[in-house]
Amino acid sequence: MSKPLWTFKEALVATDGYDAGNGDPDLTSVSIDSRTVETGALFVAIRGDNLDGHAYVAKAFEAGAAAALVSEDIEPKIDGVLIRVPDTLEALNQLGAAARERSSARVIAVTGSVGKTGTKEALRLALGASGTVHASEKSYNNHWGVPLTLANFARDNDFGVFEVGMNHPGEIIPLTKLVRPHVAIITTVASVHLEFFATEEQIAKAKAEIFSGLEPGGTAILNRDNPHFEFLKKCASDSGVEHIITFGSHHEADAKLESLTPDGNASDVGAIIAGEKISYRVGAPGRHLVMNSLAVLAALHASGADIQAGAKALGTYHAQAGRGARLQFEIEDGRVLLIDESYNANPASMLAALESLGETPRAQFTRRIAVLGDMLEMGNTSFQLHGELAQPVDAAGVDVVFACGPHMRALYDALPESRRGAYAGNSKGLEDALLDAVQAGDAIMIKGSLGSAMGPLVEALRKHLQQLGAQPV
Numbered sequence: 001m002s003k004p005l006w007t008f009k010e011a012l013v014a015t016d017g018y019d020a021g022n023g024d025p026d027l028t029s030v031s032i033d034s035r036t037v038e039t040g041a042l043f044v045a046i047r048g049d050n051l052d053g054h055a056y057v058a059k060a061f062e063a064g065a066a067a068a069l070v071s072e073d074i075e076p077k078i079d080g081v082l083i084r085v086p087d088t089l090e091a092l093n094q095l096g097a098a099a100r101e102r103s104s105a106r107v108i109a110v111t112g113s114v115g116k117t118g119t120k121e122a123l124r125l126a127l128g129a130s131g132t133v134h135a136s137e138k139s140y141n142n143h144w145g146v147p148l149t150l151a152n153f154a155r156d157n158d159f160g161v162f163e164v165g166m167n168h169p170g171e172i173i174p175l176t177k178l179v180r181p182h183v184a185i186i187t188t189v190a191s192v193h194l195e196f197f198a199t200e201e202q203i204a205k206a207k208a209e210i211f212s213g214l215e216p217g218g219t220a221i222l223n224r225d226n227p228h229f230e231f232l233k234k235c236a237s238d239s240g241v242e243h244i245i246t247f248g249s250h251h252e253a254d255a256k257l258e259s260l261t262p263d264g265n266a267s268d269v270g271a272i273i274a275g276e277k278i279s280y281r282v283g284a285p286g287r288h289l290v291m292n293s294l295a296v297l298a299a300l301h302a303s304g305a306d307i308q309a310g311a312k313a314l315g316t317y318h319a320q321a322g323r324g325a326r327l328q329f330e331i332e333d334g335r336v337l338l339i340d341e342s343y344n345a346n347p348a349s350m351l352a353a354l355e356s357l358g359e360t361p362r363a364q365f366t367r368r369i370a371v372l373g374d375m376l377e378m379g380n381t382s383f384q385l386h387g388e389l390a391q392p393v394d395a396a397g398v399d400v401v402f403a404c405g406p407h408m409r410a411l412y413d414a415l416p417e418s419r420r421g422a423y424a425g426n427s428k429g430l431e432d433a434l435l436d437a438v439q440a441g442d443a444i445m446i447k448g449s450l451g452s453a454m455g456p457l458v459e460a461l462r463k464h465l466q467q468l469g470a471q472p473v
């Protein structure tokens with residue numbers, strides 16, 4: 001039998017913990033959430049801003065945890081195998097570091113203003129054609145997400161893919177030093193979290209922190225089309241990065257887009273990856289996903305993985321829930337397409353989402369509807385940035401806009417009367433007007449920051465369509 005993720009002894013040594021329990025079970029996963037604990041897991045009790053995991057240790061054992069990692073200062077009245085440490089988050093980091101240390105996998109880190117999760121999922125698919133892949137769950141990219149992902153890194157995985165995120169300068173440094181990637185991708189730099197940064201260049205600088213953890217001889221993968229490319233390149237050189245691979249449609253890009261043919265559901269791509277001509281299909285629509293795929297293939301090249309097989313695997317790529325996932329419904333006179341972009345929004349991903357909406361075939365979907373909620377954390381240029389969406393709305397041939405939130409008012413006011421569907425202060429207030437308007441032949445894209453609560457509108461629309469007797473297709 002192959003070795004477990006962690007033997008009890010290994011976990012004890014890695015965390016400098018002491019054995020306060022009775023037994024030494026094999027630990028087959030590491031979890032910080034008692035609701036998703038699997039049998040055989042090591043439950044790590046983390047003290048968060050709102051909740052303290054120590055309150056859930058008993059639940060974790062009920063759910064099948066084999067052991068728990070707890071703070072030494074909690075009462076010893078817990079039935080079960082315990083490892084006690086001074087600081088459980090620090091111990092999780094130590095476990096992550098130990099997993100990285102013992103691994104001989106090729107390790108890829110993904111950061112960027114947008115496209116981290118999508119690129120990470122595309123890497124999971126593409127690398128899967130060359131070996132076993134361990135990749136971050138969801139968007140586990142912060143001070144607990146990264147060490148947790150590492151702590152679950154099996155000793156015999158061939159590849160590791162880690163999403164690394166940040167809201168503030170300095171956050172990426174400890175994360176990348178933990179991940180120690182061989183390959184670091186910066187998908188793109190754009191105005192996101194502007195509240196915490198004075199300029200976009202400062203955002204670029206914070207992304208460039210990823211280089212500080214790059215292994216000697218490692219590779220940086222940079223977006224050649226991004227206005228901050230030269231700056232990032234300089235940051236990489238200053239950090240001693242030995243190899244830089246660029247991707248994009250720029251004629252100097254190493255992973256270069258040659259042709260892109262969208263068909264509404266997917267994109268057919270022609271590209272040159274490190275001198276090799278290659279044709280492939282990205283299984284979900286949107287030029288932004290094609291650009292991400294070039295970074296993916298560049299990373300495959302840098303990791304010694306099979307590029308052709310990886311590219312082929314991208315044909316089965318699907319957008320994730322809330323990030324462009326598509327649902328089609330058959331109703332009485334035709335179809336309705338629902339594009340769920342409710343997970344987040346910023347100017348860059350708004351542009352991408354509007355552009356994809358603009359690619360939906362008119363023959364099938366005669367009306368394009370954008371349902372837009374506020375992009376949050378946009379700082380003092382927020383109203384301007386919202387108002388400026390009028391141009392991409394126009395360029396995408398969007399027929400009707402439903403808008404909600406105080407900031408999206410700026411867009412609504414900038415639209416010609418003919419494009420105005422309805423406006424409301426919040427997403428709930430938009431529901432009735434939207435449900436009244438929807439009809440066969442509509443392609444409806446719903447997008448906003450998570451805090452703008454556009455997800456409930458997606459749900460309401462889905463329910464409404466089902467009540468009309470619509471069948472998901």
Ligand SMILES: Nc1ncnc2c1ncn2[C@@H]1O[C@H](COP(=O)(O)OP(=O)(O)O)[C@@H](O)[C@H]1O
Binds near residue numbers: 118
């Ligand atoms: N390269 C890109 N440029 C612009 N938008 C993108 C790009 N990649 C993904 N997106 C869009 O941005 C949103 C967030 O994507 P995601 O992959 O979850 O990014 P992150 O993990 O960085 O938040 C989605 O709506 C997605 O369609």
Ligand SMILES: [Mg+2]
Binds near residue numbers: 116117138139
């Ligand atoms: Mg993410």
